[in-house]
Amino acid sequence: MWDLAALELEPRHPQVLHSEDGVARVIALSLPAGEELQEHEVHEHAWLSVHDGRVEVTAAASTVIASAGCVLHWLPKERHTVRAVEDSLLILMLAPWPGEGHPNLRDQ
Numbered sequence: 001m002w003d004l005a006a007l008e009l010e011p012r013h014p015q016v017l018h019s020e021d022g023v024a025r026v027i028a029l030s031l032p033a034g035e036e037l038q039e040h041e042v043h044e045h046a047w048l049s050v051h052d053g054r055v056e057v058t059a060a061a062s063t064v065i066a067s068a069g070c071v072l073h074w075l076p077k078e079r080h081t082v083r084a085v086e087d088s089l090l091i092l093m094l095a096p097w098p099g100e101g102h103p104n105l106r107d108q
Contacts, residue, residue, distance in 0.1 A: 025094045029091075043099045050069065
């Protein structure tokens with residue numbers, strides 16, 4: 001269990017809440033208003049939960065505003081951008097962790 005209200009997150013310093021190979025990685029992020037996670041993709045399925053604040057999310061040529069309580073999902077390698085409209089607390093879950101093609105798997 002994580003008490004998200006008790007987390008002391010600094011912007012640009014994500015906190016890994018859980019990481020288990022073959023299962024998932026869960027990350028808490030503080031994204032100040034106006035800042036963004038520039039267009040990117042991950043090797044895993046990605047779920048983004050907006051715990052607090054509002055973010056503008058662009059993926060697959062569409063843009064939505066997601067507020068507290070919203071959960072978004074991207075397929076592996078689906079490109080997306082997340083920009084904070086307000087100071088936001090976000091929870092990102094990647095599964096399975098690490099995904100096929102992830103750099104961590106190349107050494108094995």
